[in-house]
Amino acid sequence: MEYLSSESVMLVGSILLIAGVLIGKSSYRIGLPILLIFLLVGMGFGTDGAGIQFSDMHTAQSIGMVALCIILFSGGMGTKISAIRPVIMPGIALSTAGVLMTAFITGGFIWLLSGMEWTNIHFAFLPSLLLAATMSSTDSASVFGILGSQKVAMRNNLRPLLELESGSNDPMAYMLTIILIETITMGSELSGWSVIWQLSLQFGIGGLMGVAMGKTTSRLIAFYRTWGNAKGAGEDPSQATAMISIMILGAVFLTFSATTALAGNGYLAVYICGILLGNERLPNHRGISKFMDGMTWLMQIVVFLMLGLLVNPHEMLDVAAVSLLIGVFMIAIGRPLSVFLSLAPFRGITLRSKLWVSWVGLRGAVPIIFATYPVVENVQGAGEIFNIVFFVTLLSLLIQGTSVISSARKLDLIDTDAAPEEDFGVELADELPTSLHTIELSERELTKGNTLREMSLPKGSLVMMVKRGGRYMVPNGTLKLVPGDRLLVIQEDVTPDSRHA
Structure with a gap:
């Protein structure tokens, strides 16, 4: 096997980043999500394109894990409790029951497809459910990226609802994926009580650790600011902001690793920690937010480029027909059915709002990252699972990602009277009342x-x-x-x- 030198890796990486950014600039003109552009750039430079060989699933999974921690934390920091308070219960319903229903509805459809003679996939029920579970959550990077780039106001608290759902449903999809992989590899049966117990344990520990680490990090920041008394207070503000940002980044990874070590869900803990810190009075909040935004964009770009390099497009052609059927089913039936059932108890949510939430079930990097887990664990049919998930993700970004705002306009859900928020680039010190x-x-x-x-x-x-x-x-x-x-x-x-x- 031929290994690239460090200089060659830097050369290839820099070309990919620059090419992705320059090509991504055109995404606003042609109406494609910018993250889809990076995914396509990665594919263009990959095995079937420019010929760059990258097939290390372990490395891809590790990079994806780091990136997802930063993306979820940054999404949490940008979530205002005052904004999500009116939609907390519907958001939780979508991110828990909605994910479960999407997995089981889509898994049942995949299982039925596998039993037909004309299809080229032959999954038993549990592998079918595993394939659906990896795709059962909406992708926070895609949703945050599209909504963040479109300066429009939504009616009926739809924007905070969608951001809350997309930021908090990855933990459920992750837990389902891990539980199903363990069940398949151990050859045991799927027990309903066991699933409920594991989900409750991971959610409970993850939630508690998220709150605890959020409060601990806030106290660490306060301690840093007062450490050294007068000398500490005289620290250059830009240096203090940089150091606090780095400390927060360390707290993100500590939160994830400590929660995972305690058998909790690290992704949920990271997201909750981000929400708590984002609603605290932090010194130079703008500078810290800009740092995290920059890290988030870097992680998103790296992950989408890496996943583009990882896939072999010619292998996707073998499962293109069945992947198209699965993708269309998820978009047209699986996602809408789970949304309408999850939101049924909430009478105040209008039909048009439910239709739009059903449509904006974007898939992105997260399902592809989760699809690497079966490959790493040598689950039978894992290669097919990965290629199908990749195809469905491309389909979702192409169809749903390009119509987020236009569908909202058709349903008359854009608030044209609301003035866009603007702070003129001015920020006040948090100490000022x-x-x-x-x-x-x-x-x-x-x-x-x-x-x-x-x-x-x-x-x-x-x-x-x-x-x-x-x-x-x-x-x-x-x-x-x-x-x-x-x-x-x-x-x-x-x-x-x-x-x-």
């Missing part, structure tokens, strides 16, 4: 006059900046305001002490 808000002016706000001195701003508020088109202006009392102007307002937070001041 103030907050920033934006106001977009309409005729109604200007009925009493078109200057700041004539506007009725809340007590303790001050307009810092005005944005008009592409211009930014520092206002004074005589600046003439017009409808469409956006105001950046700093407001004093109301506390019990400030009320009596």
